[in-house]
Amino acid sequence: MNLQPKEAQLQTQPVVSQKSGLYLLLKTMRPKQWTKNLIIFAGIIFARKIFTDGYLLKTLYAFLDFCILSGSVYIINDLADIEKDKAHPKKRNRPLASGQLSVPLATVFVILSTVLSLGSAFFLNINFGFVALAYFLLTLSYSFKLKNVVIIDVIVIALGFILRAAAGAVVIAADISPWLLVCTFLLALFLALTKRRHELLLLDDKARSHRKILDEYQPEMLDQMISVVTSSTVMAYSLYTFTSGHSIYLMTTIPFVVYGIFRYQYLVHQKDMGGSPEVALLKDKPLLINVLLWVVTSALILYLT
Structure with a gap:
């Protein structure tokens, strides 16, 4: 008969501390x-x-x-x-x-x-x-x-x-600003559509069965939607820089927006990073640097001109 010491039995039992509970709650909050x-x-x-x-x-x-x-x-x-x-x-x-x-x-x-x-x-x-x-x-x-x-x-x-x-x-x-809302809507729509495309192409049948909505999409349809939203986003942001009433120098930030959209599409198509935009932003240094440069440049133009 194999008997373990009482101390050993206690050590094998999982112990959930208050700290671990808070950590798990935080993890669940994503x-x-x-x-x-x-x-x-x-x-x-x-x-x-x-x-x-x-x-x-x-x-x-x-x-x-x-x-x-x-x-x-x-x-x-x-x-x-x-x-x-x-x-x-x-x-x-x-x-x-x-x-x-x-x-x-x-x-x-x-x-x-x-x-x-x-x-x-x-x-x-x-x-x-x-x-x-x-x-x-x-x-x-x-x-x-x-x-x-x-x-x-x-x-x-x-x-x-x-x-x-x-x-x-x-x-x-x-x-x-209505321009802020329009640009935000289009950019968010672009990210959502690319995420759907990523899920549709990369998830296996078992994983896709847990996201029924993917059965309603096709890669070709999503590519057309992304193309429309991409061009609309660049155009809306460009019009914003021209007509928003801020400095005319704000148009110099357009290349940052164009590069950011193209860079993200590159990550989606070539690096399979379309499933999580926030992870792509944090892991891809060129994209992160581009966003920071856009923020700094926009702030300098808005506050110094």
Whole structure:
């Protein structure tokens, strides 16, 4: 009879500490996806109020608020899809699907985080609160229904970026530029369509069975859509630099936008990096440098001319 010492038995039992629980909750909130919320800072930059007292701090609060809110939606999504994720070759390793994170803990946390983020949004600015609520309801609708409706799925993703951009403007009571919204919508639509193309071509049949919407798309159709959106994005941004009322030198930033779009298409077609735009941005140095140069150049033109 093989008996182990009591100390050895205790060591073989998994121990879940409070720290590990918080780590798993944070992991489920997808911090890598929070880079999408950086569009919130566009409002204060293009409104030329970045140096106005208190405005930058308000925008930072708005960014953090949207990070918590979007992270809460990811937890809700994982709670709803926990059984499906268990059968998925990759998603089964997520904290909830793998059983590392308990359902009761995740449920309590998501209720508290949602109430806290929405409550603080209304406290920060009443209009910002309504935009945050609209974003929460839109992303929730996408997670449960709209992600399975062809074409509507990518449009909803783009609308989510518009709400982020609008949130950055309303939180500082700045006028919302229609050009900012149009360019944001088109760029987000471009990223959503390229992601669908990546998923359609690279995921195997078993993985694709968990994303039914892919059956409604064909690579040729997506290529045509991407072509239309790409040209529209460049044209809309070019018109913005000419007619927005800012310095005429802003047109010098057009090459950064063209290069960024072309570079991302290169990564999608040649490097198979279209599945996650935020990862492509962080891992591809030329693309990251290009974005930083665009930000710096735009800021210098807006504030020094």
